[in-house]
Amino acid sequence: MTMMRFESKIDWWIPVLLFGGLSAGSLAWAIDAERPWSDGVGLCFGWALSIWIMLQTYYEFHGDYLLVRCGPFWRKLLIRDIASVESTRNPLASMALSLDRIAIKMRSGSGVMISPRDKARFLKELSKKKGPEGPKLP
Numbered sequence: 001m002t003m004m005r006f007e008s009k010i011d012w013w014i015p016v017l018l019f020g021g022l023s024a025g026s027l028a029w030a031i032d033a034e035r036p037w038s039d040g041v042g043l044c045f046g047w048a049l050s051i052w053i054m055l056q057t058y059y060e061f062h063g064d065y066l067l068v069r070c071g072p073f074w075r076k077l078l079i080r081d082i083a084s085v086e087s088t089r090n091p092l093a094s095m096a097l098s099l100d101r102i103a104i105k106m107r108s109g110s111g112v113m114i115s116p117r118d119k120a121r122f123l124k125e126l127s128k129k130k131g132p133e134g135p136k137l138p
Contacts, residue, residue: 004125006116008057008070009098018050057097059114061125066104068112070095075112079129083107087119 026043029035053071060067066077073095088103096115102122105111116122 002061002063004061006059006118006122006125008059008096009100009115009117009119010054011098011100014097015054018054022046022050054097057095059116059122061129064129066126068095068114077104077106077112079126081107082126082130085123085126088113 057070068075084105086103088101089099094113096113098115101113101115103113
């Protein structure tokens with residue numbers, strides 16, 4: 001079984017906003033001796049989760065399914081169950097680190113938005129996997 005991985009595109013402002021907020025919170029916690037230690041534990045979890053998401057957001061084709069991974073979160077999408085694919089800039093929470101996104105809708109009505117760095121190559125690979133009966137691609 002061949003596997004093809006596509007890393008997520010990352011907009012410049014996402015790590016700035018994410019790590020800027022965590023840095024400000026960490027500094028405020030470190031300066032204020034009255035803050036409870038539980039705040040520090042929460043910040044450590046925030047840092048760990050943020051780093052995990054930044055380093056482990058990708059999309060992999062595995063035989064008949066697409067694995068969508070975003071840090072500790074993942075979804076397995078059967079390629080034959082993909083109903084439609086379209087480009088979007090929808091800012092809703094998703095498994096994407098860029099607003100340059102692809103919205104994948106499943107036959108079940110569920111969906112996911114992703115942001116592969118090489119969008120054209122990703123869509124070409126999806127088209128190959130889906131075949132002629134697949135959804136129209138953007």
